[in-house]
Amino acid sequence: MLVIRNRSLRRLLRVLIPFVAVPAAVLVGAYVFKDKVYAYISLIITILAIVLFISGFEKRETGSRRMVIVVVMTVLSVIGRFVPVIKPVATITVISGVYLGGEAGFLVGAMTAVISNFFWGQGPWTPFQMFSWGLIGLFSGLLAGRLKTSKILLYAYGALAGFLFSMIMDVWTVLWMEEGFSWEPYFAAITTALPMTLLYAVSNILFLISLFDPIGKKLERIKRVYGI
Numbered sequence: 300m301l302v303i304r305n306r307s308l309r310r311l312l313r314v315l316i317p318f319v320a321v322p323a324a325v326l327v328g329a330y331v332f333k334d335k336v337y338a339y340i341s342l343i344i345t346i347l348a349i350v351l352f353i354s355g356f357e358k359r360e361t362g363s364r365r366m367v368i369v370v371v372m373t374v375l376s377v378i379g380r381f382v383p384v385i386k387p388v389a390t391i392t393v394i395s396g397v398y399l400g401g402e403a404g405f406l407v408g409a410m411t412a413v414i415s416n417f418f419w420g421q422g423p424w425t426p427f428q429m430f431s432w433g434l435i436g437l438f439s440g441l442l443a444g445r446l447k448t449s450k451i452l453l454y455a456y457g458a459l460a461g462f463l464f465s466m467i468m469d470v471w472t473v474l475w476m477e478e479g480f481s482w483e484p485y486f487a488a489i490t491t492a493l494p495m496t497l498l499y500a501v502s503n504i505l506f507l508i509s510l511f512d513p514i515g516k517k518l519e520r521i522k523r524v525y526g527i
Contacts, residue, residue: 355402401440408432461499
């Protein structure tokens with residue numbers, strides 16, 4: 300597996316990819332929906348997410364082992380999208396970020412969206428889903444120390460993740476309905492989606508209560524056994 304040796308470059312990529320390159324790709328794609336460029340945008344975000352993940356490790360062997368675990372977590376997350384009504388995607392993404400690092404969390408979230416949409420339907424919403432779940436995974440990694448030690452903060456973050464996902468997806472809603480983005484229809488979309496947003500928030504808390512510790516303990520054990 301490719302390893303980026305330069306530490307300064309790795310640090311730069313960890314900032315530029317999730318906060319500049321991916322949002323820029325999403326916004327560029329948002330204005331070319333009619334040409335189905337969203338498929339290329341999804342591919343670009345996938346590549347960026349992989350590069351971000353690679354930037355998070357130094358040793359090739361360790362990175363390969365982490366990749367295997369990330370693949371397993373992504374599969375679990377994709378399967379989670381088939382759960383009726385409430386889905387544990389954000390929860391599995393959060394767990395991945397906390398125990399495997401923010402870069403891994405971003406990759407799990409982004410790949411869950413693009414892979415599961417082969418079943419649920421690809422479209423211009425896919426890059427927004429990739430970005431939304433990716434950010435949830437990234438920030439969970441950045442807050443890992445606090446989220447592991449405080450259940451209150453963990454559940455609050457889970458609820459916030461539900462609102463973050465909905466608010467980013469409402470940007471797509473406005474762009475789909477209007478010629479461009481404007482605040483008035485955006486706030487209307489947020490208000491209309493509030494019941495579903497609350498459902499996201501509550502379901503994330505419930506899934507974190509039931510899944511965070513069991514999966515987290517298994518990941519910690521795997522990390523110890525394989526030196527990850």
